[in-house]
Amino acid sequence: MSLKFKFKNICLPEFYLKNLQLRTISNKCIVILIFLSSTLFAQKKNDSYELKIRPASSLIKIDGIMDEAAWKDADLANNFHLVEPMDTSFAKVKTDVKMAYDKDNLYIIAICYHEPGPYFVESLRRDFAFNKNDNFLLFMDPFNDLNSGYSFGANAAGAQWDGLISDGSIVGLSWDNKWTSSVKNYRDHWIFEAAIPFKSIRYRPETTKWSINFGRMELKTSEKSSWAPVPRQFGTATLAYSGNLVWDQPPPLPGQNISIIPYTLGGIFNDHSNKPIIRNYRKGIGTDAKIAVNSSLNLDLTVNPDYSQVEVDRQVANLDRFELFFPERRQYFLENGDLFSNFGYQNTRPFFSRRIGLGVPIQYGARLSGKLNPDLRIGLMNMQTSDSGPDQPSQNFTVLAAQQKVFARSSIGILAINKASLNFSPENAIKGVSRYNRVAGLEYNLASANNTWTGKMLAMKSFSPDEKGNGMMQAANLQYISRHWNINWQHEIVGENYNAEVGYVPRRAYINLSPHAGYLFLPKKGPFVSHGPRISTSFFYNESFKSTDHTNSLSYNLNYRNRATITTRLTNDYVKLLKPFDPTNRSGDTLAVGSEHRWNSFSAGFVSRPQSLYTISLSGRYGGYYQRGTLLNVTSEFGYRFQPYVSLALSSSYNDIHLPKPWSNTQFWLVGPRLDVTMSNKLYFTGFVQYNEQSENINVNTRLQWRYKPASDLFIVYTDNYLPAPFSVKNRFLVLKLTYWWNI
CATH class of the missing domain: 2.60.40.1190 (Immunoglobulin-like)
Structure with missing residues (x-):
């Protein structure tokens, strides 16, 4: 049974949507953002300190x-x-x-x-x-x-x-x-x-x-x-x-500033899914280099890079209709990485560096980034990947970004991306690989002198060989933050043929309106340092302004003086499916295109005070789900530390889904115990297990890191993957990697 409380459907009037002009929205946003930038231009708030x-x-x-x-x-x-x-x-x-x-x-x-x-x-x-x-x-x-x-x-x-x-x-x-x-x-x-x-x-x-x-x-x-x-x-x-x-005088010049960071590694990979077991030995060398063109502009080079020491992504229970996002962890892409990756919003990123080297090795790359003058930042990157057979030709990625400061803290940025498949053949096209994909656009970022007003507005256009129709993406937001208020308006307009292959854009052909508002009470006495409500909405429409889905939520947050927190939330959801979807992401049975689903749910969360050696984080959600079903989710993390040397944590997520046939009742766990041992601030051991019942996998990952010199490391990484039932090994991987940071 679904929960009995009920929201009124919050919708913009149909006559308003039909007469809404996208160009009018964009033009008004430009005027508002520029007006706020110019009127709030001021000296730095704490310039006297x-x-x-x-x-x-x-x-x-x-x-x-x-x-x-x-x-x-x-x-x-x-x-x-x-x-x-x-x-x-x-x-x-x-x-x-x-x-x-x-x-x-x-x-x-x-x-x-x-x-x-x-x-x-x-x-x-x-x-x-x-x-x-x-x-x-x-x-x-x-x-x-x-x-x-x-x-x-x-x-x-x-x-x-x-x-x-x-x-x-x-x-x-x-x-x-x-x-x-x-x-x-x-x-x-x-x-x-x-x-x-x-x-x-x-x-x-x-x-x-x-x-x-x-x-x-x-x-x-x-x-x-x-x-x-x-x-x-x-x-x-x-x-x-x-x-x-x-x-007292200009800071000293760093002089010749060249760093060479070579690595060497050896490893072994056993594939137990084949009989007899396939064993592959791995060895490699490569290097990164950092060359300071001047004290504010840096050239990064890489040859045959390897990222085997990067910690694996934390698995999550996936009940989403769209691709999940996992952040970039590779060092090479991080310095000045915001120049490239901060364009767009969470679900409209025209550039996402994890697309480079996805499943294929990177051969080499170069990146120039930094300041040309006090107000102009630039970034230019070129990366080349290997050929991995008929399914994936070698590819070249070129990205150009620039950011010009205007007014107090605002900026205007440009971005251009080119992904090209080398030695492209018709067989590649059959496999779904494009000959090229390009994206270019402009973004304006607002940041007032006192940070009370922030926002951005951007427009991007993609170019592909078979692209037809609307290949544009436009978006804007404006946020106001004060001691008590947090108010934000955001909209996104993504065309059906907007194709950012080197970006993160999990859905296309939609218009999204997402305002939210929150208020904080600040009591001078009592157990709470602050508390208050927040209302947020997210409406999705197709390009004809027909509603496809929305989420409306009302939450209340309680923040204790000892830094513990409690959150409660009521949510109303509506979804009209545009593609077949399995609501369990497990069974293979799908709901029909065009089917409509409405439900209400309640969720709550608690995070304990961080001062305790024993810490608890709990959250739960219960309510309706697709096809008039119900969904119960309980997520927890229990931690204990023997400070400062040992930290133990057990995280878990349980989902219980009740749906009509053919799904009926579906239950699955995601459990992840973790052990951190820090013998010193230079020697670390991490071990964790991830049991994901939804994807039927058990992953064991251990990593020993010894920082024997500043920024120079020895890594020993061991990874196992198991099939839960019947319990058996899928594959095993062991690698030893040594890096050294050498300043010339």
Whole structure:
């Protein structure tokens, strides 16, 4: 039985849809976005916050001990401001920060005071979760564009954090580079000390002012704080609220800046699905190179790259009608990757780097990216893949992106993509491989000086040999964020023949309107730091403005002062199937094209306080489903840590689907125990199992990583895949890989 509560169908009036002009929408969005950009052009909010930096007056040893004369002589940044639980006062726990430099390195030291007692961390694993660790972070924008930059830091146990900042506040932690740090603990404070080579970052050598901020998380008091004040509705990485690092003279030139990163590997692969067992031995060498054209422009080269050490994707129970998205993890594609990948929205990405080398090896590639001048970023990439037989000829991928800053923090970007099949034959076309596919377009990004207004508008056009009709994609959004309100309008218009083969566009031939609005109450007392409702809708129409599906939801979020959270949601769904669909994604039986389905559901979630050694995350959904059926989903994760060395987690997802015949009752589990052992902040072991009953697979993956020198690693990776019933081995894979980062 479905739940008995009922939503009224929320629909735009048919007469309005019939008379809606797409060009009118686009033109109005352009006018609104440009108006907001120009009217909100202003000086940086925290421009008065300055930390002066001078050359180190003595040698600095990175040991977490502040006993050098250089630190006594350096200027001090202190008096951190609270961001959470409330941004109206100074932080109770003190943080002192100093910075210095010499001809090779940028130095930073942070003294993080706290109430006596143990600290809270997950482990010594690199790139930890910000909200689950006592930590200190540096956010740095050497170009002062307030949209991109770097982040470095550590948790209280010494685990390193480094990432690239994009979109003004998003820190991507897959990036990895060469730098050193040390953390030392005392009774009432801990010290973080680091040296960041000038060769590891990009900057303008002639400038004497960088945008900078420092963030602190202290879980004992549940305080999140920053040096330059940041409103609580934004993250501490938000560059619009950064202060300034003021140099006594332009920073030193890094000199010849060439890094060669070779690797060698050996491995063995056993295919047990064949009798006799097929055994393949694998060996290989290759290299990456980073060549600084100047201090702000970098050339990346790769020859015969290998990504076998990259952690496998986490499996998910798939009940979706469309392709799932998994993020890029390969290092080569990450630095300045936002230049290429940030065009579009979640489901309308014209470029998605995981399409390159999908199932085939990459032979070589080159990528030039960075700043041509203070306001212009460029990216040019060319990648070549191997021939894998008649099903897949060798292919060449060329991508050009440029981003010109306008107004306070806004920008205009262009993107052009060309995918070409080499030695193309008619047999390739029969197999569904195209001779070429091209996409080009323009995007305008709005980011007001105070980050209250953000948005974008873009238009893309694809070109293919057999493309006919509407090959356009247009989209826009406008978001307003204040202390209490979060309001967003977004629409997408994707043509039937818009074909972005190197992108992520899971559906075509639709118009989507997706507004949402949320409000937060901020009580001064009581168990909650904030709580409030949110309403969101998503309407899909075909190109004739006929409704195909929609989702309407009303949720309420409760955020405790101890950082635990509770979420509840009521949802109303409608789907008119445009293609046959198996609602279990397992049986093979499908629902008919044109069939209509409506249901209501209720969901709730709970995440426990991160300070506990034992943590719980629970969520559930119950309600209607296709064909007047019901769906129960329960997802959980239980974790325990023996800090800072061992972290255990057990995640699970259970689905119980009741449908009429031929499906009847379908149940399946996805279970994933995980073990993280961090012997030090340079030696890690990870092991996890994924039992996916829906796809009838058990995956075992273990990885040992030894960082024997900064950015140089030894990996041992072992992977098994099993058939659950009857229990038997499908395949096994073992690889040993050694990388070395060599600065010339």
